[in-house]
Amino acid sequence: ILALIVGIFVVKNKYLGTQLYLPFLKDVLFHLVIFYFLFLFFVKTLAFWKLKSQEVFPFGP
Secondary structure (H helix, E strand, O other): OHHHHHHHHHHHHHHHOHHHHHHHHHHHHHHHHHHHHHHHHHHHHHHHHHHHHHHHOOOOO
16 A cells, blocks of 8 residues: 555656645645544454454354
8 A cells, every 4th residue: 555655656746746746745644644544443443343243242253
C-alpha cells in the first residue's frame, strides 16, 4: 500500500511539476491518517467480535 502511494506520488510529481508538491503532500498525509484510523477501528471491532463469539460459543470459529 505504501509503495502504491509513493508510486502515485512520483508519477503525479513528474506530470504536474513541483508547484503542486506541498498541497499533494498534505493530501497524501490526510488520506494516510484517515486510512490509519479506519484500519485501527476495523481491527478493534474485529478483535471485539472475536472475543464476544468466544465468550458465547467457546468452540465456535
